[in-house]
Amino acid sequence: MSFLEVAGLDAGYGDLQVLFDVDLTVADGEYVAVVGPNGAGKSTAMKAVFGLADRQGGRITVGDERIDDLPPEAVIDHGLNYVPQSENVFPSLTVRENLRMGAYSLDEIPQDRLRAVYDRFPVLEERLDQRAGTLSGGQQQMLAMGAALMLDPDLLLLDEPSAGLAPDLVTEMFDRIDEVNEAGTAVLMVEQNARAALRRCDRGYVLAQGENRYEGPGDELLDDEAVRRQFLGG
Known part of the structure; x- marks a missing residue:
């Protein structure tokens, strides 16, 4: 059973809907990356899990418990923590x-x-x-x-951890995240540096226009011609 399950999630901010029927899961100790173009809804998905965006439909569960309408301080009590961009x-x-x-x-x-x-x-x-x-x-x-x-935390949520870093520091940052995961903490990471994220994660999701487009092991997404053409620059 997944530690975190997001099913049919519609979410946004007030009357603005950003996510449409989004699904994603994270198993115990797993490393999952969410990638996609700017404006795809990646950060909104992360914020919705942590209670910082408005859920408009669907469900978010940790184990057998729903957390989708909890404030962040209560989400933390369920074993999640969040690092904003x-x-x-x-x-x-x-x-x-x-x-x-x-x-x-x-x-x-x-x-x-x-x-x-x-x-x-x-x-x-x-x-x-x-x-x-x-x-x-x-x-x-x-x-x-x-x-x-x-x-x-059992699950660490990371929103664009390499944003704004000098190129020589990006690899070091990803090495540190690998170590956190190898020590037993599950990681759900939103990352604009899609190639690096998919190269390191167990599984990845590709979002576009607020919807799921692709999902699978990171190396398989990197090898997928359609993913490379549409989202990785060929």
């Missing part, structure tokens, strides 16, 4: 304080989780007292992921 750290707070904010709902900071974040992102331990706003773009993304991992 931008404005995902508190720039005036230090790295240390941002990580503590990531564990805001806990009575005490779990030292083993903090240690795991440092092991995964060593640069954060080196810069604990540096204000987050002075970090590089890649370091801020690592901090945002580290803060999200402080609650030890």
